[in-house]
Amino acid sequence: MEKEIKPFPITSIPMISYQEIRSISPNKAREIIRRCLLKKKGNVSAVARSLHIHPKTVRRARDGTLEDQSKRPHTSPKRTDSELENIIRREGIHTGYRYRRLSHFLKNKYQIVVNENTVKAILKRYAVPRKTIRTKNKRVRHLYDYEHLTPFAEMQLDTKHILDQNALPTKIYEHILMKNLPRYEWNIIDAATRTRFMAYSHELSATFGFLFVSLVLLWLRAHNVRCHIHIQADNGMEFCAGSSKKEALWNEQLSFFDASFSSIPAGKHYFQALVENSHRHDDEQFLSIHPIRCNTDDQFITKAQRWQDTWNTARPSWGIAMNGITPLQKLKQKSDLITSHIFHFPVLLLENLLQFTTGYYVPTNYLL
Numbered sequence: 001m002e003k004e005i006k007p008f009p010i011t012s013i014p015m016i017s018y019q020e021i022r023s024i025s026p027n028k029a030r031e032i033i034r035r036c037l038l039k040k041k042g043n044v045s046a047v048a049r050s051l052h053i054h055p056k057t058v059r060r061a062r063d064g065t066l067e068d069q070s071k072r073p074h075t076s077p078k079r080t081d082s083e084l085e086n087i088i089r090r091e092g093i094h095t096g097y098r099y100r101r102l103s104h105f106l107k108n109k110y111q112i113v114v115n116e117n118t119v120k121a122i123l124k125r126y127a128v129p130r131k132t133i134r135t136k137n138k139r140v141r142h143l144y145d146y147e148h149l150t151p152f153a154e155m156q157l158d159t160k161h162i163l164d165q166n167a168l169p170t171k172i173y174e175h176i177l178m179k180n181l182p183r184y185e186w187n188i189i190d191a192a193t194r195t196r197f198m199a200y201s202h203e204l205s206a207t208f209g210f211l212f213v214s215l216v217l218l219w220l221r222a223h224n225v226r227c228h229i230h231i232q233a234d235n236g237m238e239f240c241a242g243s244s245k246k247e248a249l250w251n252e253q254l255s256f257f258d259a260s261f262s263s264i265p266a267g268k269h270y271f272q273a274l275v276e277n278s279h280r281h282d283d284e285q286f287l288s289i290h291p292i293r294c295n296t297d298d299q300f301i302t303k304a305q306r307w308q309d310t311w312n313t314a315r316p317s318w319g320i321a322m323n324g325i326t327p328l329q330k331l332k333q334k335s336d337l338i339t340s341h342i343f344h345f346p347v348l349l350l351e352n353l354l355q356f357t358t359g360y361y362v363p364t365n366y367l368l
Contacts, residue, residue, distance in 0.1 A: 018051045026068050033061035084112070085122050092119075092128040099123055101318035143273065146321035149192040151334045152225045156275040157213065157233040159204065160185040160282065167283040175292050181300050182349060185282065186212045188231065189275045193330040194317045195343060196278065198308045200301065201350040208350045209238040210250065215353075216345070217257040223342040229259040235266055242266065274319070282307075297349055305347040312343035 022029040033047060037058070040046045044062070048055045080088075087110065092102055099120035106112045106119075144154055162183055165173055176183075182200035186208070189196050197216045201208050213231060220229065231254075235242040240250060240263050250261045264271040286307045294300040316324045325333075328343055 018053050027066040030061035030066045033058055037062060080114075080118060080122065084114070085126075087112075088114070088119055088122045089126045089128060092123050092126075096131045097318070098130065100324065104316060104318070104324060142320060143271065144191050146192065150227050151192045151331055151338065152190050152195075152220055152229060153227045154191040155188050155216075155229065155231045156191065156272050157186075157188045157209075157231050157239070158272055158275040158279075159209075159236065159238055160187065160279045162287060164283070167287070169288055172288060172291055179295050181291060181294060182297060186350070187275050187278060188213070188216050189278055190327075191274055192334060193327045194274070194319060194322060195327040195331070196308060196311050197345045198304060199348050199350055200304060203351075204236075204238045206238055206241075206246075207354070209233075210253075211350060211354065213254070213261070214257075215348070217254070217259050219345055220342070221257060224338050225342075229257070231259065231261050232264055232271065233261070234269070234272060235263050239263065277319075278311075281311075297352075301347055301349055308347055309344065313340075 018029060018032070021032060033051065033053075036047045036050065037044070040050075044055050044058045047058050051058075088102065088106065091097070091105065091109075095102065095105060097105055099116050102123075103114055103116045103119045106114055162168075162181075162185055163173060163176060168176075175181075180202075182202055184201045184204050186199040186201065187196060197219070199212050199215070217229065233239045240247040240261075242263060247261065247263060254261055269276065286304070290303045290307070291300060294303060311327070313326060313328045316322075316326055317330075318324055322330060328340060331338060331340070331342075
């Protein structure tokens with residue numbers, strides 16, 4: 001004979017409490033209260049005793065909605081003014097800065113001092129999106145080990161076309177054309193301290209490229225920089241233009257400075273992130289404002305010298321491992337053997353320098 005299978009005793013099944021149900025789904029918990037009220041013929045006290053909850057909880061489920069109500073206070077006397085919140089939200093969206101950098105930005109632009117935590121809360125309240133680095137495996141990979149990087153050991157070189165209609169106001173653009181001010185900006189930026197060395201020219205050529213690199217290397221060696229210096233650039237015609245033969249020739253000549261040069265892979269512009277990012281600040285804080293006051297090359301170079309000095313000694317950087325300090329302060333943290341005079345690199349017009357050394361150089365635009 002087959003054994004008779006006895007049903008599992010109902011009393012041994014563990015009962016889930018109201019609090020556990022609510023932690024899973026508040027809506028379902030209130031539905032259970034309403035069903036119990038139907039069975040108990042609307043007796044609030046009986047339902048409260050059976051579910052081990054307060055009668056107020058039963059009345060809330062009976063009279064209110066199934067969804068949780070907002071716990072936001074009706075009045076917030078210490079809440080930030082709505083106009084200031086709109087400014088923070090707007091600048092957060094426009095710049096992409098997070099709370100620490102944005103707090104400093106508001107102080108510089110609007111003379112408004114706002115606590116970092118307040119800015120952080122406002123960005124979170126309005127769900128201002130964070131800038132993300134899109135990589136294949138969703139991880140953030142830095143170009144350098146910034147914490148242990150030696151000052152002036154890794155540098156990025158690039159040129160900027162000043163006449164950019166998408167970046168400059170129309171009046172500035174037309175003024176630069178009319179006054180024949182420099183068209184190209186040359187930049188070398190140090191990865192460890194974000195120090196910049198700048199020069200300008202009316203035309204673009206590999207002669208100017210090598211001349212500028214040589215000037216910066218001589219300046220560094222004259223200021224007690226003793227490490228090997230590596231400089232990288234894109235494949236522009238003003239550098240090596242992707243030619244391995246030309247790159248080998250550059251490296252042969254730069255070896256006298258204990259320096260080396262390399263071109264980044266074609267299309268990998270993120271390898272130049274530091275110097276490319278500086279171009280945006282040039283547009284917003286220098287080229288969109290000051291060229292309108294310049295009528296000659298000398299006046300423009302004087303303004304550029306002040307901008308470079310401001311960048312190196314007074315303007316805080318919020319890049320990786322910089323934490324809102326200036327390149328001058330970062331160098332003092334990294335090394336005591338390099339003099340601060342290194343930040344006062346003379347901004348030059350490369351045509352003038354070449355004319356001074358050779359005596360017969362004439363810019364191409366004057367020959368046309």
